[in-house]
Amino acid sequence: GAGVSQSPRYKVAKRGQDVALRCDPISGHVSLFWYQQALGQGPEFLTYFQNEAQLDKSGLPSDRFFAERPEGSVSTLKIQRTQQEDSAVYLCASSLARGLGGGSSYNEQFFGPGTRLTVL
Amino acid sequence: RKEVEQDPGPFNVPEGATVAFNCTYSNSASQSFFWYRQDCRKEPKLLMSVYSSGNEDGRFTAQLNRASQYISLLIRDSKLSDSATYLCVVIFNQGGKLIFGQGTELSVKP
Numbered sequence: 590g591a592g593v594s595q596s597p598r599y600k601v602a603k604r605g606q607d608v609a610l611r612c613d614p615i616s617g618h619v620s621l622f623w624y625q626q627a628l629g630q631g632p633e634f635l636t637y638f639q640n641e642a643q644l645d646k647s648g649l650p651s652d653r654f655f656a657e658r659p660e661g662s663v664s665t666l667k668i669q670r671t672q673q674e675d676s677a678v679y680l681c682a683s684s685l686a687r688g689l690g691g692g693s694s695y696n697e698q699f700f701g702p703g704t705r706l707t708v709l
Numbered sequence: 710r711k712e713v714e715q716d717p718g719p720f721n722v723p724e725g726a727t728v729a730f731n732c733t734y735s736n737s738a739s740q741s742f743f744w745y746r747q748d749c750r751k752e753p754k755l756l757m758s759v760y761s762s763g764n765e766d767g768r769f770t771a772q773l774n775r776a777s778q779y780i781s782l783l784i785r786d787s788k789l790s791d792s793a794t795y796l797c798v799v800i801f802n803q804g805g806k807l808i809f810g811q812g813t814e815l816s817v818k819p
Contacts, residue, residue, distance in 0.1 A: 622806060631713075631796050631809030632753065645806065680752060684805070695741050695800070698807060700752035 591615070593701035595681050601707045602671045610666045610704045614683030621664050622698060623656055624680040632680055638664060671708045678703040712736060715797050715810035723818055726787045730813050732780040732797030741800040742773050744782050746793045747812065753796055756782075787817045 594613045602608050614621050620639055624632035625648075634648040640661035649656070653672075658664040668675055682698040715732045722728050734742075742759040757764065759771040759780055770783040780797055797810035 620805065624807075624809075629811070631811045632807070634806040634808070637806055648806070682807075695743070695758060696805070697755055698805075700754070702752050 595701040595704050599705050607669045610679050612664045612681030618683035619686050620684045622682045623666050626678045673708050676708045678705050712808050713799050713810040715813050718814035721816045727785050730782045734778050734799045736801050739799045739801050743798040745796040748793045789817050792817045
């Protein structure tokens with residue numbers, strides 16, 4: 590079946606430009622996560638949605654970053670006035686339910702291929 | 710101090726070698742532990758969960774020591790196809806966000 594898809598796969602932006610990154614989760618997946626992965630580093634959590642509710646946005650690095658999931662399916666991560674330090678791969682992941690289910694079983698997060706953002 | 714720390718890489722090993730990766734985490738309340746694999750320019754994929762009792766999946770063995778806050782991954786009889794970055798991952802709470810280590814790069818040579 591279809592996995593998580595993201596678009597665009599590559600984005601080059603001039604410093605100061607606004608960008609919008611799209612994530613299409615696996616159909617029926619309730620939870621959606623955004624991560625940022627800098628070169629040579631592991632992914633770092635940005636924000637989390639359960640359906641349309643944004644339950645955790647503690648990882649967003651500044652108020653230039655904004656995420657939404659208005660209908661509980663597709664999500665968009667928007668970065669305003671991009672800076673060079675925003676250059677990274679932005680990964681979206683979805684899971685069937687919230688992170689840990691009954692008995693602390695893990696609801697696996699499936700990742701999309703990412704959007705590679707380069708800010709010049 | 711990072712919440713999840715891994716051995717620095719890269720690890721360059723010959724085919725057939727046994728290689729071990731280590732990871733420590735800082736939050737003693739951490740609830741779940743995993744190893745993810747990430748191929749070059751690809752997304753991370755779950756390799757295996759890690760349990761206190763230890764668990765094995767073919768050539769891969771994972772161990773968790775809660776007292777020492779230490780996680781390990783052992784790969785036996787390395788294959789060329791094992792070349793990738795291995796990410797140690799922790800979940801701290803019910804929210805489910807994954808906390809990743811920086812990753813350890815493995816290169817298996819013929």
